[in-house]
Amino acid sequence: MSGPYEQPFPAAQSFPAGQSFPAEQPYPQPAALPSSNAGWAVVAVIFFWPLAIPAFNHALKVHPLWMMGNVQGAEYSSNRAGFFGKLSLIIFGAFIVLYLAFIGLVVSTM
Numbered sequence: 001m002s003g004p005y006e007q008p009f010p011a012a013q014s015f016p017a018g019q020s021f022p023a024e025q026p027y028p029q030p031a032a033l034p035s036s037n038a039g040w041a042v043v044a045v046i047f048f049w050p051l052a053i054p055a056f057n058h059a060l061k062v063h064p065l066w067m068m069g070n071v072q073g074a075e076y077s078s079n080r081a082g083f084f085g086k087l088s089l090i091i092f093g094a095f096i097v098l099y100l101a102f103i104g105l106v107v108s109t110m
Contacts, residue, residue, distance in 0.1 A: 031071045034078040036062040040085020048088035055084035 041055035059081035066074035 031066075033066050034062060034075045036060070037078050037081035037085065040082045043085045044088040047092035051084045051088040051091070055081050055088070058084070 036059045038056075038059045041052060041059045044052035044055040058077040061077040062074045062081070065077060
């Protein structure tokens, strides 16, 4: 006895001989959340603070952009935050090299 809302089990359906159920289609995997690169933003604060402002700005936009479905925008913001952090480290290194060269010049002229 079947109720009015019961549907027959798919195995009860008649398929032609040699034919089975349709193949499953793979679902597309959602893109993984990119790193916010907040660590590089902290590096920018420590070594060259003017670049920390855009670094944190981009680092804090990664998650909201990804939640809105803008995967490319989230990856771009992640990359930019890392770029500004690395750039601040490079600028700090250049300042240290220039400072040491200046000290060497001053000491050699004495």
